[in-house]
Amino acid sequence: MSDAQEKIPVQIRPVVAADETGVKELVTAAFDQDTEAGLVHRLRHCGAFVLELVATTTHGRILGHVGFSRVTPADVGPGQSLAITCMAPVSVWPEFQRQGVGSALIEAGISRLRDMGEDLILVLGPPAYYPRFGFDAGLARKVKAPYAGNAFMALALSEDGTRNLPVEVGFATPFQEFE
Ligand SMILES: CC(C)(COP(=O)(O)OP(=O)(O)OC[C@H]1O[C@@H](n2cnc3c(N)ncnc32)[C@H](O)[C@@H]1OP(=O)(O)O)[C@@H](O)C(=O)NCCC(=O)NCCS
16 A cells, blocks of 8 residues: 555444444544444445445444445346446544455455345446456446436446446435435
8 A cells, every 4th residue: 555554454344223423423423423323323224235244343333334235127128137236435533544455345245245146336436546456437328317427336246247237226215215
């Protein structure tokens, strides 16, 4: 890494109910406001999360969190049976950023979603960060969504995820409230 920080050894595991307060504090600290923590809370409690992971130290302290929520394809066109998720938000405690925690979480999430048979992951975020995991703004141009531009990226996990496009999608309701 450019600032020469060592990677911290982390363990990645699914979120459990006892993590609720710790994740809320972490997401609030990462974004320096509670808007994204509110989004996580609503996504979790409306059942939109397909996968929610935390990264912890070997002693169990939570350092990072990522959530993947269900995205619904419109009932038309080649993409209507694709299994699609949205990766958001991704959070790492400020003092533990740039030490590989976010990358470990994102790579673990991608791997688990591929194993679960998911076809496509969407993300909205820094174009300087997400392409290193394979996210591509060009692929996302084939996804008709309320988002566009270079910050809107897609990663195909299956052949269908590349082939059965274009697709029109709707995000979980908490994202509409979030805009
Ligand atoms: C974005 C975030 C999750 C990355 O986690 P992390 O553990 O710091 O990231 P890693 O250590 O795995 O990767 C570090 C690399 O990501 C880059 N990076 C981190 N945040 C970035 C950003 N907002 N824009 C561009 N690049 C970024 C760093 O420059 C570094 O690059 P390098 O490897 O070339 O030096 C974390 O910084 C964070 O929680 N930020 C605040 C919340 C946020 O903006 N989340 C993303 C939008 S949902």
